[in-house]
Amino acid sequence: MPMIDPPRNAIGTIAGLFALLVSTLPGAAQQSPAQSKPAQQRPAQQAAPNADHELLTYFYKDPRPERLTGFLARFQETPVAEQPQAFPALTGFFAAVCIAHPDKFPRMVPADLKPKTAAAITAAVRLCGNERVAAALKQTLEKSPPDEQTKAGIASLPRLSDLRVTHPTHLDILWSASFVTGTPRHVAVITDFFAQVANQSETVAVDIAQATVEMMGGPKGTIAQLRGKYGDDGTRRLVYASSALWALQSNARQHVFVDQFVRKYIADNPGTPATKALTTMMPRGNKT
Numbered sequence: 001m002p003m004i005d006p007p008r009n010a011i012g013t014i015a016g017l018f019a020l021l022v023s024t025l026p027g028a029a030q031q032s033p034a035q036s037k038p039a040q041q042r043p044a045q046q047a048a049p050n051a052d053h054e055l056l057t058y059f060y061k062d063p064r065p066e067r068l069t070g071f072l073a074r075f076q077e078t079p080v081a082e083q084p085q086a087f088p089a090l091t092g093f094f095a096a097v098c099i100a101h102p103d104k105f106p107r108m109v110p111a112d113l114k115p116k117t118a119a120a121i122t123a124a125v126r127l128c129g130n131e132r133v134a135a136a137l138k139q140t141l142e143k144s145p146p147d148e149q150t151k152a153g154i155a156s157l158p159r160l161s162d163l164r165v166t167h168p169t170h171l172d173i174l175w176s177a178s179f180v181t182g183t184p185r186h187v188a189v190i191t192d193f194f195a196q197v198a199n200q201s202e203t204v205a206v207d208i209a210q211a212t213v214e215m216m217g218g219p220k221g222t223i224a225q226l227r228g229k230y231g232d233d234g235t236r237r238l239v240y241a242s243s244a245l246w247a248l249q250s251n252a253r254q255h256v257f258v259d260q261f262v263r264k265y266i267a268d269n270p271g272t273p274a275t276k277a278l279t280t281m282m283p284r285g286n287k288t
Contacts, residue, residue: 056093057254060182065101065108073110076117085172087150090120091127092173095160096180098128106136112143119146122154127173129159165193168240175247184261187251190244191265197241198274204238205273209280211242212249249281259283 052074055067072094080086098105105128109121122141125134146154157163160177163170171190178186198205207229210222226235252259262278269275 056089056176057179059093059180060257063100063180063182065097065104068097068108072108072113072117072121076110076114081114081117087116087120087123088169088172089176090117091123092160092176093180094121094124095127095173096177096186098124098130098133099160100180102128102130102133105133109137109140111140113140115144115146118144119150119154122146123157126154126157127160127163129161164189165240165244168243171240171244171247175251178258179255182255182257184257187248187258187261191248191262194241194244194248194278195269195272195274197237198245198277199272202273202276205277208238208241208245209277211238212245212281215242215246245277245281248278249283253283 052071055071059067075081075090094105094108097108113121118141121137125137125141128134145151153169160173163173165171165174174186174190178184194208198208207222207226210219211226214220214222223239226238230238248258248262252262259282262282266275266278266282
């Protein structure tokens, strides 16, 4: 069995991934989400500092599809577009855009897609499940077919509404989709996965919470001990659940709709191991 690299498996599931996606875009300031401040509009076609970061992370606040015009063409010219962790986030985001705006979606896709961007959009179209969109983009996507490994992963994807978490990339897909809609439907799938693992026992929930703290830079040692307690498969599930918990608390700090959903989940499910772990990790006080 392959060794598990928990920090790498976890890191893509937090909103900070979007800083990675746009940190090298033209005019983008390299700041974390917590440091970002609204930028002044710049003339011509140059992106204002953090404009693309804000676009991806908070699209639901102003979900006009025309705001995405030119994004893919700009994005695929950056080094970030070649990094593997960009694939699931881009896929989930544009799958949700496709579902929300199927008539306008094909016009967002440039005719000269590079292979990795084409793979992400191919996966997004599959998750979207709209045959008219697939037909409209068929010729464009066939120009840059994904490699065999990527193709196999795309073939296994269901519609976005049917996606359930069995791999860390599914967490990335669901989070990025949630930033398009600003609704709890995708957050609920992530929370349900976390709860299924955590509710096995109080001990499991405590180990997940402690592993999450370690991933966030806290005391070390919990993750190294997981394999001896749970085996390889069990450890993977706990690491994935820790990734989900990390992302839930991180995104609750930045997005009111996430914060409200998680707090409602806690109120509706009192006393469970999952609820106890969530309560421990959630930021204090309600967001405004």
